[in-house]
Amino acid sequence: MSGRKTLYIDYSLCIGCETCEFVCRFTNDTSRIHMTRTADGVMVPLYCRHCDNPKCANACPRGALKRDRDGAVILQPMLCRGCQTKNCILACPHAAMFETDRGVMIAKCDLCAQRRQMGMGPACVEMCPCGAVMYVDRDEIPKLETEKSRLALQKVLDHLKLPGKN
């Protein structure tokens, strides 16, 4: 699918400084990108891939998750009722849906929808000191990948694999 934008993080460039998380927190109150520490001690931010076939959207009984014009998978708070099933959280293979203590109690990355309206890019991309977070066309990702980035990503995916989940 072309013309669809997404976030891409090259984990081999990330130094774990948490700037993305804190800038997101400043911009959106509740951060939608979260620093985690893998079992072998690497610090990496977890984030939404705005997947081609978003499992969160499929899992939501109310259809509250929808793709917008630029390709971002968006949570529509007016449709989400913050249900206790937490199906979306469980369904996301990238651990990118977050519980909050505000509103419908679910937060997810919308690629800074408000900012995009005004012609600006996602805040985390703008402020990452290392240039590790990129706002790119989905098709560009293979070109951006390096051997190092793939290795680093694999480490993170191994870490994310929950028991009983493949």
Added chain:
Amino acid sequence: MDPINFNFLCSEPAVPNGRSVGIIGAGPSGLAATGYLSCLGYQVEVYDKLPKPGGLMLFGIPGHRIPKERIDLGVRNLERLAGVIFHTHTKICCSGPLHDEEGDHFCREILGFGDMVKKHDAIMICTGSWRSRKLGIPGENLPGVFSGLEFLFPIRAVQYCAPNVKVPEVAGKAVAVIGAGHSAVDVAHSAVHLGAAKVFHLYRRTAREAPCGAFEIEQLREMGVEWVEKATPVRILGENEVKGLEISVSGLDGIENRTLPVALVVAAIGETATPPFAKELGLENVRKGEVRWLHMTAIENVFVAGDALSGPSKIGKAVYSGLRSARSLANWLDLKAQDRLDAYEDNDLVANEAGFRRGA
């Protein structure tokens, strides 16, 4: 390469609002605050004792981890697009004697705090933490004993031709690095790169507990660094130079003393905050959140942010602190101009941030 966009909050230059703010310290917290305020139309002037803006992102963290051009370009955009004025080589003085903190030998100009207060409508202190913690063991004052920052800073700073900066002589020598935070890891890396004959890396707990993460340590070991855990330095041997380091290591059969044959000891065990006039500013109260305005010091129009307030942390936290502090400063100036300071709802207190605090 794209710049770090410190002006990420606005898409075009703002209309000047006629107010001026002085920011002391051009590290991540100062630059984030600069971006925020310039987006609101403030005339921002930034003062830094070093030759280039960037703070520890440029002069502490090794260049292969943060691309220098990304910082440089971001700073240039602040100058060109947002009209920010940078005064480098300029130190705002001083609670301690000059040359007490790392990087002081760069400053060519010293400005008093009083002048600043008169010149600007408000000031923000973002000076970071530039004084190193001491080990507190015998032999600590021998030549050849460094703090993490003392060791790392010249390696970066020497590129800026400062007359008094000398890279530590490491080639062919054995080095002991103490600590397991980011800076300790950076020191160990640098020591290997500078051609150390042998590097011992000591930490008082285990690799699993190391703040830098076990992965970093594994990488160092692959480079040939010898990892010694549960080790406490006891004394540094030698009369005019370092001859060795005595340590006690707790193992399965109790505590054992060892002497490491090293010629250099680097104690990268952390820094403490170095704000000018800590006492006058009443920073202890700001830290505890016992202030009415977020990040405001005991002097009304002086705010504080970043490591200068909370001690060594991470870039992300410094940026967040700079942004919040800048917002608080702008709110305060607005309400003051309208004589409505009473309207402030103090729900923005530092104490509320406690929940976000985590181990580094």
